Amino acid sequence: MAAPRTADDRIRGTARGEAPVPLSVLDLVTVGSGRTATQALRTSVDIARLAERRGYHRHWVAEHHSMPGVASSSPAVILAHLAAHTERIRLGSGGVMLPNHAPLVVAEQFGTLEALAPGRVDLGLGRAPGTDGATAAALRGGERSGEGADDFPQQLAELTAFLDDDFPDGHPYARIHAVPGPVQATAAGGVQSPARPPIWLLGSSGFSARLAGMLGLPFAFAHHFSARHTIPALDLYRDSFRPSEALDAPYALIGVAAFASDTAGEARRQVLTGALSMLRLRTGRPGLIPTPQEAEAYAFSALEREFVDGWLADVVHGTPDEVRAGLDDLRKRTGADELMITSNAHGADARVRSYGLIADAYGLPDSAATPN
Template identity: 80%
Template sequence: MSGDHDEIRGTARGSAPVPLSVLDLVTVGAGRTASDAIRTSVGIARTAERRGFHRYWVAEHHSMPGVASSSPAVLLAHLAAHTDSIRLGSGGVMLPNHAPLVIAEQFGTLEAMAPGRVDLGLGRAPGTDGATAAALRRSERHEGADEFPQQLVELIRFLDDEFPDGHPYRRIHAVPGPVQATSPGGVQSTHRPPVWLLGSSGFSARLAGSLGLPFAFAHHFSAANTIPALDLYRESFRPSEVLDEPYALIGVSALAAEDEEQARRQVLTGALSMIRLRTGRPGLVPTPEEAAAHRFTEMERDFVDGWLANIVHGTPDAVRDGLNDLAKRTGADELMITANAHGGDVRLRSYELIADAYGLPGAAAGAAAEEGPGA
C-alpha cells in the first residue's frame, strides 16, 4: 500500500478552520436534462477550483431520475478535461457493484489523465435498491459485509501491482498501472490514486482505522452517527504507509443565499425529493414553487423538520458559523459541502457565497453563472 500524505491532507484557505471541498450529486431538476446537470457540474467544479476549495467528488447512484452520477469515472474524465488543479474523486464508487480490476483500470486511466489529482473513495452500499443492485451485479446474491474487506484488499493489490507469488492474480495487471514501469523502457508514475473509505455507520470507520486509510463520513444523511463513527475511526486507527495519524472528512449539506427565507425555500426542494425517494417514488428534483405548494402530511412534515435540521442553510454568515460549529463539534479534518437544490444557478451561487464568507481566494461572486444553464 502506498500513498502521499500531501494528496490526502488539504490546506485551509482564508478564514476556514479546515479545508472545504465539494460533493456534487449532479442533480437533475424538473424541466432540465442530464446534459444541463453535467454542464452545471462543470461550472461548479471550475468555481470550486477558482475559489480555493480543496477537492471535488461525485457519488455513484443508480435508478434515480434526479441524480445523473451513475458513472463516476466517466464524469471525472470529463471534469478533468475542464479543470487544472483541483483534486477530483469519487465519493464514492460502490465497490460491491464492480470487479476490483475494472475499478483499478478506470482510476489508473483517470490518474494518467490528471496526474496527482485523483482520489478513489469507496463505499460498500449499493447506492440503489436491491433489485437494481442485482441487475448491476448480474446476481441475486447480495454481497455480505464481510466480503467488502476482501474486495478492498484485492483492489489495492491491483492498484499497487503487488499480488504475492502463488496468488491466482499474480500475472494479472491493472493498466495503466505500475507494471508499465517494469516493461522495457518503462517509467514509473509518481502517483497512484489514494484510497478512501466512505461510510454512514461504524463498519467502514473501523476498517479505515485498522488499515490506516483516510475516512469520509456521510454526515449529510446520517448525522446521528457522525461522532460515534469518527470516535471509532480514531480509536481503531493504526499508522500506515498512507497516513501517520487519522484524517477524517465529513460530508455536510449546506446552502447559502442572500436571506434565510430564500435559503429555506431552496432546500425544501431537496427535502421533498428525499421524501419521494424514500417512499418509492424517485423523480426529478422539484421546483421551489412545487415544493412550496406541496401539502405535506403530518408524517412528511416531521420528516422535513428533521431533514432540514441537519442542513446548514441561511445567509452566508449563518452558514459559515454553522460549518465552523460542526467542524469544532466533530473534530473533522475537512468539510465536504453538498448543495442540494433544484437550480444549478442556486447551487453555484451558494458556493460563491460560502467562499466569500470565508474569504477564500478568487473572483467576486456571480462569475460562475456563465458556465452553463442550471440543473
C-alpha cells in the same frame, strides 16, 4: 515514521482564507424538474470550475443508480469529463460502491483517471449499493450476483493489490495487471509515475470507520444523511487508527449539506426542494428535484412534515454568515479535518451561487485557473 503523511500531505498548499479546515464539494449531479441530464452535467462542470477558482480543495462525485433526479451513475466517466475542464482541484469518487464492480475494473478506471489528471485523483470507496436491492442485483449480474457488503474487505484487498501490482507469487491474479499502472514501469523502456490514486473509505455507520482506522486510511463520513451517527463513527475511527504507509495520523472528512443565499428565506425555499425530493425517495417515489414553487405548494401530511423538518435540521442553510457559523460549529463538535459540502436544490444557478457565497463567507480567494 518519516515526514508526516496525511490526506494530500495534510492539505499542503491549500489556500483556505479564513476557513479553519479545507472545504470541498460533493456533487450528486442532481437533475431538476424541467431539466435534462446534459444540463445537470454542465452544472457539474460549472461547480468544479468555480470550486477550483475559489480555493475548494476537492470535488467528488457520488455513485447512485435508478434515481431519476441523480445523474451520477458513472463516476469515472464524469470525473474524466471534469478533469478535462479543470487544472488543479482534486477530483474523486464519493464514492465508488465497490460491491457493484469487479476490483480490476475499478483499478483500470482510476489508473486511467490518474494518467489523465496526474496527482489529483482520489478513490473513495463505499460498501453500500447506492440503490435498492433489485437494482443492486442487476448491477452485480452473473458470477458476482452473490457478492455484497460482507465481501467488502476482501474486495478492498484485491483492489489495493491491483493498484499496487503486488499480488504474491502463486496468487491466481499474480500475472494480471491493471493498466495504466505500475507494471508499465517494469516493461523494457517503461516509465511510469510512482503515484496512484489514494484510497479513502466512506461510511454512514461504524463498519467502514473501524476498517479505515485499522488499515490506516483516510475516512469520509456521510453526515449529510446520517448525522446522529457522525460523532460515534469518528470516535471509532480515531480509536481504531493504526499508522500506515498511506497515513501517519487519522484524517476524517465529513460530508455536510449546506446552502447559502442572500436571505435566510430564500435559502429555506431552495433547500425545501431537496427535502421534498428525499421524502419522495424514502417513500418509494423517486423523481426529479422539484421546483421551489412545487415544493412550496406541496400539501405535506403531519408525518411528512415531521420528516422534512427533521431532514432540514441537519442542513446548514441561511445567509452566508449563518452558514459559516453553522459549519464552524459542526467542525468544532466533530473535530473533522475537512468539510465536504453538498448543496442540493433545483436551480443550477442557485447551487453554483451557494458555493460562491460560502467561499465569500470564508474569505477564500478568487483566482482564475492557471494554464499548464
